[in-house]
Amino acid sequence: MDEPPPLRRNTAFQLLWIGSATSDFGTQLTRLAMPLLVLAVTGSPLWAGLIAGARSAATVLAQMPAGVWVDRWDRRRTLVGGQLVQAGVAALLAALVVAGQTLMWTFLVLAVVDGVCTAFIGPARSIAIRGVVPAEQLPTAFAQEEARTHAAWLAGPPTGGLLYGLGQAVPFVVDAVTLLVSAVCTTVARVPRRPGPVPPPAGEPAAGEPVPGDAMPGDAVPGDAVPGDAVPGTPSMGRELREAFRWFWRQPGLRDSSGTVMMLNLLGGATILPLIVLIGERGGDSVVTGAVLAASGIGGLAGALLSGRTGALLPPGKLLLAVVGIFGGAVVLETLPFGRWWPMLPFVCISLATPALNVVMNAVVTRLVPEEMLGRMEAVLTVVGRAMAPLGPILGGFLAATLGGAGALLCIGGALLLTAAGAATSRSLRTFTGERAEAVRPHQRF
Template sequence: MSLLRNRRFQALWIGGAISQLGTDMTRIAMPMLVLALTGSPGLAGVVAGAKAAAMVVAQLPAGVWVDRWDRRRTLLGAQAVQVLAAAVLAGAVLAGQAQVWVLVALAAVDGVCVAFTGPALDTAIRGVVPPEQMRAAYAQEESRRHAAALAGPPVGGFLYGLGQAVPFLADAVSYLLALVATVFARVPRRPAGEARPVRTGMRGEVGQAVGWLWRRRGLREVCLIAMMLNLLGGAFVIPLVVLVGERGGDALDTGAVFAAMGAGGLAGALLSGWLGRLLPPGRLAIAFTTVFGGAIMAMALPFGPWWPMVPLLVFSLTTPTFNVVVSAVISRLVPDDMLGRAGAVLTLASRGLTPLAPVLGGSLAAAFGGAWALAVIGALMLVVAGVAAASQDVRSFTDEPDEVAA
């Protein structure tokens, strides 16, 4: 059976695509709302950082509990809470009660839910997709992320222009539709043949996953690179919003600029199979970090509000290849009974600094303006690329399963 005929996976994929569209709509609408309410890029960063911080804090216990609990009910429960939180947010905006502390609290709730839905969805995909189709499934997953990134920002900007609450109401509907799709996908409670993990306590179960990652030479270093990519890649969002505004752009212009990420990413997802064969994972990480850093610096060039679309398009062409290759390596290496915990540890290792990203970006934009903030962030990313290129473990890292440290 081809992947396209796998109705359970396609139902999960459609639900994820709808939910991702809602997330990308509010990704652009939320900073615009906070800026409209407070005029502070720093506070916009605090609100975005609250979601990331909550996700990071909840990540490890969520991974352990996903391995312990009924995975279908865990995924459905987390999605139901996301529906409720998004609806409350839309209601607060409509009622004129969208104070910063309310936005922070609801963002934190959503972040905790993401900590559960991430590993639960990963295990669901493993449960409905055969091993020989796993790389194709990750490529399709990557394509829906970038398709949503293409449509989400301009749609979010358009809906925000209709009313400040409209994009958040649409986000609540997207979460509801994702929940319905999960029901139709008949997600397995756990993959066939998988034994329940022997419980050794939260600390012991997390320690097993940490030890597993530490023994994978090259993979642990790539996770550190990903940590810096997520920090600096998340930091450029608010400075870019500020930059477009400084150059005379409105909400629709901002959404259109960010849509370039989706356009490039969607094209990159189609090319990921070919591009992924050009370099081994370690060298691919070095090349991607270099392109990313150079593109962020290029956004600061004084060519008008629409210019950042060009460097956004360039680096987003390479993003899917990096994500698909790393996901396939992890899928090949992680034992079935450690999916939740290992996924949580890997996510924490790669996203541990993510809560600081919007705060860093907002603070730099408030202090120096959008263009200089982007220049600084891009330069820091090029430094990361240089450090990665100097590491023998990174340069020699492949997808072979025996890459284990002594």
């Protein structure tokens, strides 16, 4: 069999990557601009947290139906449509700011619409990558995706701070333009509308093929439709989601990993607003704040480049425990009274640790999950992992308003360290390796 061409010559993937990198850059512009705008209008960290929480909640609540529909729909149209709607949201937000109509309820509504679009774009993009990249090149592709994300984190916040200084609406205008560019790249890339099957390793059944003695997705179980039932065509959404949840529940290592990630997303999401408040308390302006937040991109790029070596040091379960512990310790260190620039250094440490985990877990999920269930499992793992994420910005805003930036970060860092200690008591998490055999017999994102 001929070797596939190098990933750098895979035009469809590279166009998809360029479009995603462009839109991620725009998203990171508004990551800083939105809380700065809300703080300028209301003076309340809690309001900023409520708006960020509303967007996250919309993404989580829409994730389940989105996962089912992405498995059924044309993935290319789903990606392009979601990006165009998000571009419209950003443009409308910029127009409201220019017109002086900075009403919080309009910000909440637009945040919800943007979050729903994200619920569809995420799984559609992940599956599109599998559709254009050979199976043996997926780890390299995911590493490039991770580098893209952190490059956006590096360039986006400081650029967003500079653009915000030029005008409150400017970052949102640029965000709209980047989303339009991403939609064009997705269209030109002509990613498969539905991906083709990926051959299983030698000696293993194809995705969806029954294994003697095992209950696999699609098998008849009590309460499900069986042959002879009057259920023509596509199964119901409820049945498809039940299949996905049953498969997930039979994976102890993946299940416990997702529970730990749920706490990591809650507490990690709570850190940004207190950090912004802390920098402001120490005399930093929007440019300083953007530069400090860009530290996550600096560490993330380095971490993505080293993700192959770092991910090989520990199996996925132990790697997750290490990342949560490092995250907690770094958040505590951010509170040391060394000036407005000091939090940049611990922030770099946080972002150095996470790329390897993201790459490893993406590869694990791609390897374990049957092809016909990818969209649904992307939804299940996202919903489980992010079930409490909408509360993160609200928690961070409340703690910052009550305790100030440093006090809030101390509380959050301590909670992360306790999470790492509690998760370490799970044997299935400590021994989780993500090998395919674990998912087949017995059934066992991050």
